[in-house]
Amino acid sequence: MDDKLLITPAPHISSVKTVRGIMLDVVISLLPATLAGIIIFGIRSLQLVLASVIAAVAAEAIYQKVAKKPVTVNDMSAVVTGLLLALTLPPDAPIWIPIIGSAFAIIVAKQIFGGLGTNFVNPALAGRAFIVAAWPLHMTQDWLNPMTHDAITGATPLAVFNNTGTTSLGVKDLLLGLRAGSLGETCIIALLAGGIYLIARDVIDWRIPVGYLGTLALGTWIFGSPNGFFQGDWLSGILLGGAVLGSIFMATDYVTSPVTPTGRFYMGVGAGIITLLIRVWGGYPEGVTYAILFMNLVTPLIDKYVVPKYYGYMHDIQARKAAAGGGTK
Amino acid sequence: MITIKKVFGGVDVPGKKELSKDCPIEFAGIPGEVVLFLSQHTGAPSNPIVKPKDKVLRGQMIAEPQGTVSAALHAPTSGVIKAIEPRFHPVQARMADAIILQPDGEHVSDESVKPLASDLEDLTPEAIRTIARQMGLVGLGGAAFPTAVKLAPPENKPIDTYLLNGAECEPYLTADQRLMTEEAEKVIFGFRAFMKASGASRGIVCIEDNKPDSIEAMKRAIQPYSEIELAVLTSRYPRGGEKQLIQAVLGREVPPPPGLPLDVGVIVSNVGTAYAMAESILEGLPLIERIVTVTGEGVAKPSNFKALIGTPLSFLIDKAGGFNGTPRKVIMGGPMMGAALRDTNVPIVKGTSGILVFNVDQVVEEPILPCIRCGKCVDVCPMRIQPLWIAAYSERGLMEQAENARAMDCCECGACAFACPAKRPLVQWIKLAKAEITAMRRA
Numbered sequence A: 001m002d003d004k005l006l007i008t009p010a011p012h013i014s015s016v017k018t019v020r021g022i023m024l025d026v027v028i029s030l031l032p033a034t035l036a037g038i039i040i041f042g043i044r045s046l047q048l049v050l051a052s053v054i055a056a057v058a059a060e061a062i063y064q065k066v067a068k069k070p071v072t073v074n075d076m077s078a079v080v081t082g083l084l085l086a087l088t089l090p091p092d093a094p095i096w097i098p099i100i101g102s103a104f105a106i107i108v109a110k111q112i113f114g115g116l117g118t119n120f121v122n123p124a125l126a127g128r129a130f131i132v133a134a135w136p137l138h139m140t141q142d143w144l145n146p147m148t149h150d151a152i153t154g155a156t157p158l159a160v161f162n163n164t165g166t167t168s169l170g171v172k173d174l175l176l177g178l179r180a181g182s183l184g185e186t187c188i189i190a191l192l193a194g195g196i197y198l199i200a201r202d203v204i205d206w207r208i209p210v211g212y213l214g215t216l217a218l219g220t221w222i223f224g225s226p227n228g229f230f231q232g233d234w235l236s237g238i239l240l241g242g243a244v245l246g247s248i249f250m251a252t253d254y255v256t257s258p259v260t261p262t263g264r265f266y267m268g269v270g271a272g273i274i275t276l277l278i279r280v281w282g283g284y285p286e287g288v289t290y291a292i293l294f295m296n297l298v299t300p301l302i303d304k305y306v307v308p309k310y311y312g313y314m315h316d317i318q319a320r321k322a323a324a325g326g327g328t329k
Numbered sequence B: 001m002i003t004i005k006k007v008f009g010g011v012d013v014p015g016k017k018e019l020s021k022d023c024p025i026e027f028a029g030i031p032g033e034v035v036l037f038l039s040q041h042t043g044a045p046s047n048p049i050v051k052p053k054d055k056v057l058r059g060q061m062i063a064e065p066q067g068t069v070s071a072a073l074h075a076p077t078s079g080v081i082k083a084i085e086p087r088f089h090p091v092q093a094r095m096a097d098a099i100i101l102q103p104d105g106e107h108v109s110d111e112s113v114k115p116l117a118s119d120l121e122d123l124t125p126e127a128i129r130t131i132a133r134q135m136g137l138v139g140l141g142g143a144a145f146p147t148a149v150k151l152a153p154p155e156n157k158p159i160d161t162y163l164l165n166g167a168e169c170e171p172y173l174t175a176d177q178r179l180m181t182e183e184a185e186k187v188i189f190g191f192r193a194f195m196k197a198s199g200a201s202r203g204i205v206c207i208e209d210n211k212p213d214s215i216e217a218m219k220r221a222i223q224p225y226s227e228i229e230l231a232v233l234t235s236r237y238p239r240g241g242e243k244q245l246i247q248a249v250l251g252r253e254v255p256p257p258p259g260l261p262l263d264v265g266v267i268v269s270n271v272g273t274a275y276a277m278a279e280s281i282l283e284g285l286p287l288i289e290r291i292v293t294v295t296g297e298g299v300a301k302p303s304n305f306k307a308l309i310g311t312p313l314s315f316l317i318d319k320a321g322g323f324n325g326t327p328r329k330v331i332m333g334g335p336m337m338g339a340a341l342r343d344t345n346v347p348i349v350k351g352t353s354g355i356l357v358f359n360v361d362q363v364v365e366e367p368i369l370p371c372i373r374c375g376k377c378v379d380v381c382p383m384r385i386q387p388l389w390i391a392a393y394s395e396r397g398l399m400e401q402a403e404n405a406r407a408m409d410c411c412e413c414g415a416c417a418f419a420c421p422a423k424r425p426l427v428q429w430i431k432l433a434k435a436e437i438t439a440m441r442r443a
């Protein structure tokens, strides 16, 4: 009996949190926004979501099979990537768009860099950036009208807002998501519900979305109106476009955001500033994707310089001061 | 009432104290063989002063301390010395010299076992320190540091506050809780001896709020002594770590290694050590027995035993009703910092606070995944270092980087590995780095 005893290093108990459990929480938190997208933009959205998720999981499994690595689709991270990518798409995009985007996200942005944990940019956003670059027309024109589901030609509410500093949409419509936009970004209430769930479950750090949206709101208020400073419509600034979706669900991706609370706050603020720069002064209507991708690249730098003050550090500072004082005598 | 300061980090662990917290302390009895390691404390091993075939009595010194940082060893019961030979040391995980005692079952005490004093007024600080050294006292909280050395801080580092550690933040363990509940007065007597020996004018008894019975008992016991206060801490692991306790109760931080609590005018001792001090003074009884919690879902009747040092685990598990099902893991100590053992045919040592038996259901056998950089380990580390990087450096053999990332600060509490969703053995890697860095520094 005794020789069957297991020898493993301490600790011998572990929290109930697992990688799979966390990914499952993220999927659960995205369900309200996904559902809202399907209601607002029609069954087409569901097709995009399914295509994206299936493509992401398949891409991961096939790549790992071919590369003779253990197949890890069970950890659910590919499901999260596929789902996130789908939510950023224009609802009338052709069905092959998410398939190619997910495959790119998983294979190029994630697996080639070693898989979950060693990728340095958010796979879903990298996939999105790739399709925006390759098929810009689909990604900027395939919009649908909310509820009526007919195609829209012309600028999105965010593009109008960036140029004029105003929007014809009321706050109620914005919160419910009754506007043209990417299929999962419009229903703010659903996104917030998911965000609150993730914060309550201790999955994400509130500092990233709060830092992000706070900075964006402040910046929009200061610079967002053509009539002068401090007159911008800050609320529409954060509710239009993908900032809520991006700040809660994408910028908080563990692998590509800092590991310290302070570092995460900087990540949020940085992404907010870049989004603002692109929106107010850039030629491109939406800055969320590139802002987060840029901050993904800055993350190693943040982690290098934002280091918690270790227990007892004040004694070292005192000793150093004393040594310096002694030197001048 | 002491206001508790905010302490960074820590984890909420399942307490599991209910298994054994209401089981009164019982004497476990005399086993067929007693194994006494010469090294069961921090510092130099003790030096045997008996030889095989010698008859010894309970409480008789059988090995004397070698040098200042060392501890004496005494026979826990009467009998015959069978051998002095290497045995498997459960804590050091290697063969180590031990005195093997064959008990005669009579349990006859040596004539030296008689009250030394009944009043602390009759003892000088020096006399208390001498007793601590004579009686082989070491810290019973785990590190087993010789008490006499702890009680003699250097002249230039005066001690103002003495903390009595009754936090017992490790899940499952209830030895300290039972001791405080049942023997509060003796514990406080020993604590006062510590205060007198160290020159501390203020004493604080620190207990986690999940032990109301102990809090009540200790509150009553300190009533007559205005110099002793009570601090009730919220339960969170590792509150009872020496450095975390000092931080929570006094708002002071100990300097980084090799800094010690006495650098900030504090000494911390475990309640079990204080009890042993009281027994030494009041009964003349050396450190030959201690309270051990035998618990876990894998034992039939979780218990708190007063056990002879050197008693085999198998004997104690039998006394606790034997296994409950098929054991999968046997741990010496608590689940957060204890060591898993290959078999139960090893003895308890002075630092053993518990024996924990897990069945398959309690054993985590999750696969180890790559780090997802979630930062949970950073959030919980009470030393405010970044376990993920140190472990990653250690894994790749980059010991200098590990040292720069402050690997040596790690107190091995295990909070990081507990919190890690990828179930990475962070502490194992950090311990390896610490060992390599220590070796590097010596070279």
Ligand code: SF4
Pocket: A259, B370, B371, B372, B373, B374, B375, B376, B377, B378, B387, B388, B416, B419, B420, B421, B422, B423, B424, B426
């Ligand atoms: S808790 Fe584990 S997975 Fe998370 S950052 Fe630390 S080591 Fe990596």
Ligand code: SF4
Pocket: B380, B381, B382, B383, B384, B385, B386, B387, B409, B410, B411, B412, B413, B414, B415, B416, B417, B426, B427, B430
């Ligand atoms: S790094 Fe060390 S001190 Fe920090 S949580 Fe891990 S074991 Fe505890």
